[in-house]
Amino acid sequence: MIDLINFSAVPVFILIFVRIAAFFVTLPLFSYSTIPTPFKIGFTFFLALIMYYTVDAADVPVDETYLLLLVKEVMVGLLIGLLAYIILSAVQTAGGFIDFQMGFAIANVIDPQTGAQSPLTGQYFYTIALLFLLSVNGHHLLIDGIYYSYNxxxxxxxxxxxxxxxAEFVIETFNQMFVIAFQMAIPIVGCLFLVDVALGIIARTVPQLNVFVVGLPLKIFVSFAAILVFLSLYVVLVERLFSTMFTAMRNLMHLFGGA
Known part of the structure; x- marks a missing residue:
């Protein structure tokens, strides 16, 4: 059995395994704590095994540069997955803007996937975005992205x-992320701004009415109604968000590859 193992291929396989493992550590959907760790390790191992026989890689010399190659593979996997996570966080950023205007900012919940605090509306939008990603087989495109990264x-x-x-690429990517978050939040925030203006006029014209008691439930009702009306717009923006995410991942690979 030992004679059948090609030990010269082990260094290349380890490099492939390290990049895929680092990619799944930060990638949305695959990096969640609800997915068992043995499943992540096993999926990474078999995916690396498949990619080893399809990736055209020369023999890697095992010398003092091999450790630097390992560090490089970790950086490539982490940065590509982190870039996808940052762009997809535009959904939660938009939800945070909406929650601040609705009055839900004080009711942040713990996201069981990441263990961090998340706005209520942002978590709702984020769940819709992930379901949309799975429905269009976007997770297959993410795996294709790490596969074609070896080219x-x-x-x-x-x-x-x-x-x-x-640095210029990171600044441009953050700019695109905040633009999409602003586009997702501006319909609701605009409606709530008009509600604030109306409540301010009512407070000046009818001083007997306590606008602080009436304002909060009114803003929540208007927010839910606006979300129901603009939900189809959010699907279009989420589609654009995924297109931006895949384009940014490809551009980052070109940047790392020197193309």
Whole structure:
């Protein structure tokens, strides 16, 4: 049995395994704590085993540069997955804007997936976005992304960094994320702003009416009605968000590959 094992292929397999494992550590949906750790390790192992026979990788020399290659693979996997997570966080950012205007900002809940505090509306939008991602087989595209990353970033090469290219790319990506979050939140926030203006006029014209008692339930009712009306718009924006996420992942791979 030992004679059948090609020990010269072990260093390449470890590099492939490390990149995929680091990718799944930060990738949305795959990195959640509700997924058992043995399943993550097993899925990563068999996916790396399949990719080993399809990726055109030369023999990696086991010397002092091998540790640097391991660090490079960890960085590539972590950054690609983290980029996808950051862009998808635009949904929760938009929910945070809406919750602040609705008065739900004091009622943040613990997200069981990440263990961090999450706004109520943001968690609702985020669940819809994940279900939409699964319905269009977006998780297959994410796996395809890490597979085709070996065409742009081979395991035996290092990352060529250009001066300011990575910083400019990160700034542009954050800009796109906040623009989409603003587009998702502006219909609800705009409606609530008009409600605030109306309540302010009522408070000046009818001083006997306690607007603090009437305002909060009124704003919640208007928010739910606006969410129901603009829900189809959110699906379009989520589709654009996924397109932006896949494009940003591809551009980051081109940047790491020196293309």
């Amino acid at each position: 742009l970033i081979p395991v035996e090469t290092f990352i060529p960094f250009e001066d300011g290219a990575l």
